Amino acid sequence: xxxxxxxxxxxxxxxxxxxxxxxxxxxxxxxxxxxxxxxxxxxxxxxxxxxxxxxxxxxxxxxxxxxxxxxxxxxxxxxxxxxxxxxxxxxxxxxxxxxxxxxxxxxxxxxxxxxxxxxxxxxxxxxxxxxxxxxxxxxxxxxxxxxxxxxxxxxxxxxxxxxxxxxxxxxxxxxxxxxxxxxxxxxxxxxxxxxxxxxxxxxxxxxxxxxxxxxxxxxxxxxxxxxxxxxxxxxxxxxxxxxxxxxxxxxxxxxxxxxxxxxxxxxxxxxxxxxxxxxxxxxxxxxxxxxxxxxxxxxxxxxxxxxxxxxxxxxxxxxxxxxxxxxxxxxxxxxxxxxxxxxxxxxxxxxxxxxxxxxxxxxxxxxxxx
Amino acid sequence: xxxxxxxxxxxxxxxxxxxxxxxxxxxxxxxxxxxxxxxxxxxxxxxxxxxxxxxxxxxxxxxxxxxxxxxxxxxxxxxxxxxxxxxxxxxxxxxxxxxxxxxxxxxxxxxxxxxxxxxxxxxxxxxxxxxxxxxxxxxxxxxxxxxxxxxxxxxxxxxxxxxxxxxxxxxxxxxxxxxxxxxxxxxxxxxxxxxxxxxxxxxxxxxxxxxxxxxxxxxxxxxxxxxxxxxxxxxxxxxxxxxxxxxxxxxxxxxxxxxxxxxxxxxxxxxxxxxxxxxxxxxxxxxxxxxxxxxxxxxxxxxxxxxxxxxxxxxxxxxxxxxxxxxxxxxxxxxxxxxxxxxxxxxxxxxxxxxxxxxxxxxxxxxxxxxxxxxxxxxxxxxxxxxxxxxxxxxxxxxxxxxxxxxxxxxxxxxxxxxxxxxxxxxxxxxxxxxxxxxxxxxxxxxxxxxxxxxxxxxxxxxxxxxxxxxxxxxxxxxxxxxxxxxxxxxxxxxxxxxxxxxxxxxxxxxxxxxxxxxxxxxxxxxxxxxxxxxxxxxxxxxxxxxxxxxxxxxxxxxxxxxxxxxxxxxxxxxxxxxxxxxxxxxxxxxxxxxxxxxxxxxxxxxx
Numbered sequence: 001x002x003x004x005x006x007x008x009x010x011x012x013x014x015x016x017x018x019x020x021x022x023x024x025x026x027x028x029x030x031x032x033x034x035x036x037x038x039x040x041x042x043x044x045x046x047x048x049x050x051x052x053x054x055x056x057x058x059x060x061x062x063x064x065x066x067x068x069x070x071x072x073x074x075x076x077x078x079x080x081x082x083x084x085x086x087x088x089x090x091x092x093x094x095x096x097x098x099x100x101x102x103x104x105x106x107x108x109x110x111x112x113x114x115x116x117x118x119x120x121x122x123x124x125x126x127x128x129x130x131x132x133x134x135x136x137x138x139x140x141x142x143x144x145x146x147x148x149x150x151x152x153x154x155x156x157x158x159x160x161x162x163x164x165x166x167x168x169x170x171x172x173x174x175x176x177x178x179x180x181x182x183x184x185x186x187x188x189x190x191x192x193x194x195x196x197x198x199x200x201x202x203x204x205x206x207x208x209x210x211x212x213x214x215x216x217x218x219x220x221x222x223x224x225x226x227x228x229x230x231x232x233x234x235x236x237x238x239x240x241x242x243x244x245x246x247x248x249x250x251x252x253x254x255x256x257x258x259x260x261x262x263x264x265x266x267x268x269x270x271x272x273x274x275x276x277x278x279x280x281x282x283x284x285x286x287x288x289x290x291x292x293x294x295x296x297x298x299x300x301x302x303x304x305x306x307x308x309x310x311x312x313x314x315x316x317x318x319x320x321x322x323x324x325x326x327x328x329x330x331x332x333x334x335x336x337x338x339x340x341x342x343x344x345x346x347x348x349x350x351x352x353x354x355x356x357x358x359x360x361x362x363x364x365x366x367x368x369x370x
Numbered sequence: 371x372x373x374x375x376x377x378x379x380x381x382x383x384x385x386x387x388x389x390x391x392x393x394x395x396x397x398x399x400x401x402x403x404x405x406x407x408x409x410x411x412x413x414x415x416x417x418x419x420x421x422x423x424x425x426x427x428x429x430x431x432x433x434x435x436x437x438x439x440x441x442x443x444x445x446x447x448x449x450x451x452x453x454x455x456x457x458x459x460x461x462x463x464x465x466x467x468x469x470x471x472x473x474x475x476x477x478x479x480x481x482x483x484x485x486x487x488x489x490x491x492x493x494x495x496x497x498x499x500x501x502x503x504x505x506x507x508x509x510x511x512x513x514x515x516x517x518x519x520x521x522x523x524x525x526x527x528x529x530x531x532x533x534x535x536x537x538x539x540x541x542x543x544x545x546x547x548x549x550x551x552x553x554x555x556x557x558x559x560x561x562x563x564x565x566x567x568x569x570x571x572x573x574x575x576x577x578x579x580x581x582x583x584x585x586x587x588x589x590x591x592x593x594x595x596x597x598x599x600x601x602x603x604x605x606x607x608x609x610x611x612x613x614x615x616x617x618x619x620x621x622x623x624x625x626x627x628x629x630x631x632x633x634x635x636x637x638x639x640x641x642x643x644x645x646x647x648x649x650x651x652x653x654x655x656x657x658x659x660x661x662x663x664x665x666x667x668x669x670x671x672x673x674x675x676x677x678x679x680x681x682x683x684x685x686x687x688x689x690x691x692x693x694x695x696x697x698x699x700x701x702x703x704x705x706x707x708x709x710x711x712x713x714x715x716x717x718x719x720x721x722x723x724x725x726x727x728x729x730x731x732x733x734x735x736x737x738x739x740x741x742x743x744x745x746x747x748x749x750x751x752x753x754x755x756x757x758x759x760x761x762x763x764x765x766x767x768x769x770x771x772x773x774x775x776x777x778x779x780x781x782x783x784x785x786x787x788x789x790x791x792x793x794x795x796x797x798x799x800x801x802x803x804x805x806x807x808x809x810x811x812x813x814x815x816x817x818x819x820x821x822x823x824x825x826x827x828x829x830x831x832x833x834x835x836x837x838x839x840x841x842x843x844x845x846x847x848x849x850x851x852x853x854x855x856x857x858x859x860x861x862x863x864x865x866x867x868x869x870x871x872x873x874x875x876x877x878x879x880x881x882x883x884x885x886x887x888x889x890x891x892x893x894x895x896x897x898x899x900x901x902x903x904x905x906x907x908x909x910x911x912x913x914x915x916x917x918x919x920x921x922x923x924x925x926x927x928x929x930x931x932x933x934x935x936x937x938x939x940x941x942x943x944x945x946x947x948x949x950x951x952x953x954x955x956x957x958x959x960x961x962x963x964x965x966x967x968x969x970x971x972x973x974x975x976x977x978x
């Protein structure tokens with residue numbers, strides 16, 4: 001097959017004129033679709049997007065993210081327009097908060113596809129529901145990858161690019177006839193557990209082992225790391241100690257605790273009730289190694305062309321300068337083939353069994369197979 | 371895998387999965403929650419539950435919720451078919467709790483769900499530890515119980531829904547007219563009530579149209595009720611063409627329809643204009659010829675219209691308004707009937723006052739006999755030479771409050787209220803008295819008495835007539851009975867029977883106002899008549915009107931043909947008489963000869 005994407009167009013300035021100019025340049029290579037990544041920091045004015053996006057004659061998709069990854073560089077300003085040389089079918093599930101499975105059933109499956117990139121509003125409440133509905137409807141043979149768009153400030157605002165304009169609280173599914181291999185790695189290790197999450201409300205852990213979740217959590221951190229956790233400065237400490245949901249014979253699914261509400265711990269992503277949870281610990285080198293190894297495993301077994309990386313924004317925050325090593329490692333695993341990516345609010349990937357998972361603090365690379 | 375407490379892991383899997391069983395009463399939703407959780411917790415590729423209770427294994431399921439196969443996620447038909455075959459083999463293995471089939475990199479675990487079916491877990495690459503599989507056994511018992519509970523619940527819901535549906539159907543049927551499938555009066559009243567409630571707030575003016583088919587009884591009596599029913603059905607269908615969404619068309623009587631038209635306008639004059647257009651459209655729809663088995667019918671309707679909400683002097687509830695609106699539309703329709711039929715009329719205040727006068731008349735009629743307010747006048751019938759042959763008894767009424775009230779006004783009210791029976795008896799009594807007092811007089815062969823439809827069909831009419839004749843020792847030939855065509859049309863079989871009986875007893879029956887009403891020749895030969903009175907409308911200016919010549923000549927010919935006496939009434943001048951004098955007419959009646967006169971004047975006339 002040919003290349004998935006062509007020469008990308010980048011501009012540090014985000015205005016209507018610059019967008020139009022990048023689009024014109026990208027369209028000069030006659031692509032079948034356009035992918036747009038835009039940095040949240042650069043997006044001061046959103047009004048110019050709708051008229052440009054809605055007038056485009058080719059499918060367009062993309063989103064606003066905390067940062068863009070170009071090869072091994074994290075770019076936190078500007079925007080990227082990428083020509084896509086693949087037949088794509090873009091479907092939008094709007095109003096995610098009120099969607100039900102019948103809305104997903106209405107998405108046509110007449111198009112022949114192997115994979116789907118999912119870009120979703122990372123602040124929406126119904127992410128797990130939407131992913132389950134996609135899995136239920138399209139089955140376990142569809143390879144899915146993607147991530148959550150939006151701002152690190154967690155402010156709700158439009159963050160998804162489509163031919164319908166700039167959308168919020170939506171899911172954009174980009175079906176493609178191309179096969180991808182997925183590399184999923186996080187490197188977080190068990191600090192303590194398991195704990196029974198006996199009382200949970202969606203993304204809020206209320207009780208662990210029949211005790212208030214925050215109490216259990218702060219005791220563990222103090223016991224093993226000799227650190228005090230306070231509700232006020234919770235995230236500063238908690239970003240180093242996420243939860244892991246146990247899955248039989250599989251790697252744990254990471255859940256990022258971000259705040260404390262009345263002795264309950266609020267996570268990014270749903271936590272199932274009565275499941276087993278571990279408290280995890282991160283070591284910078286191990287985290288980097290896990291992500292790089294996962295990508296290497298795939299790239300070594302695949303005659304690959306290009307790659308798309310959806311790396312968690314909190315890995316970037318946690319690893320700080322060492323995040324550069326992760327990107328270098330991944331880029332190197334790509335053997336200098338083109339790789340583009342974004343820092344996301346939650347990563348989406350199909351597991352080897354086919355189930356679609358919403359990850360936290362994880363790196364997901366989609367490698368386009370030759 | 372991490373170094374975990376194995377026992378806690380097993381217990382937590384059991385606990386987590388058990389806690390996700392039975393979370394919904396709908397089987398599909400309940401299983402979806404459980405399967406979703408199992409798929410994620412056990413790192414599976416798919417979960418399938420086959421229900422062996424619902425249908426045979428040989429049946430090929432089509433979708434993930436087709437009665438006996440529940441899948442998460444959706445699976446292809448071929449895939450499902452293969453799973454069904456494997457599940458069937460497993461099911462008949464007897465006591466085996468679970469088994470595994472491995473194909474390429476996939477492992478399929480078949481687990482028995484006691485007394486329900488088989489749970490199939492698909493795992494990619496790594497096999498599931500036997501200890502975990504054994505740990506799943508207890509939760510399969512709960513899964514079975516929950517599935518059965520859901521099914522029972524669903525069956526119960528289905529039964530309740532079926533019952534509810536049947537009840538709704540019955541209610542719906544009780545609101546329908548079985549002949550036309552249109553709404554009936556009950557449904558119409560409910561719809562009008564509902565419309566009224568909203569029109570109070572929206573101030574939107576609507577209208578009801580009551581349509582009564584003109585002379586429909588003729589069709590029923592001459593061609594039978596089956597044909598009549600077919601005509602009604604056709605009319606019903608046609609009227610439906612006038613309906614807009616929200617309107618109601620109902621059949622509220624044998625040949626009576628009512629159309630409720632909502633939201634014509636908030637402006638009264640615009641609403642009236644629209645109602646007129648609708649009335650014209652309804653008339654046009656009905657007027658178009660109807661073909662029933664080769665018989666072509668041209669019919670018309672009298673339509674009464676009333677706008678709503680009504681302006682009332684007193685505050686009326688919505689329910690009271692319904693009654694008033696319908697009554698008023700009926701009054702308007704009756705006004706059309708009494709006029710020329712085949713038209714429409716809006717209810718107005720005049721109709722209201724005419725209705726109030728009717729009420730007054732009815733009230734005073736009740737005491738008219740005991741207050742001696744009636745008087746019988748006699749108008750002679752003469753031969754061509756002017757010699758008195760007989761007379762027609764004509765009732766006159768003078769009331770202290772109402773003054774003189776004409777028979778055209780009070781007779782229909784007496785008829786409608788039933789007072790006509792007593793009044794008729796009183797008139798007969800008066801006629802018998804005068805016949806008795808004048809004795810056998812060559813100058814007076816008979817006195818005819820007008821008998822209304824209600825009087826004539828009354829079961830006691832013939833007996834009371836004969837009894838009065840007997841009481842006064844009067845020859846039955848001396849009293850004649852005058853009936854209108856309406857009497858005949860209302861009940862032809864009973865009329866024939868009574869006329870025959872009267873004829874056998876020597877009482878002559880005369881058909882009054884012939885030509886003005888139905889004038890159907892189809893029944894004329896069936897009736898045991900002896901006399902026909904040609905309606906006065908044909909006699910007026912007969913010397914000048916050639917059209918009436920044809921009609922009168924024809925009726926005279928018919929009378930000759932059927933050997934009937936022919937009488938003309940309403941002869942008012944010498945020219946009219948001059949024309950009629952040459953015809954084969956038995957008797958003449960009219961102002962030209964004698965006006966109706968009081969009893970003593972009449973006796974004096976006879977004596978001279």
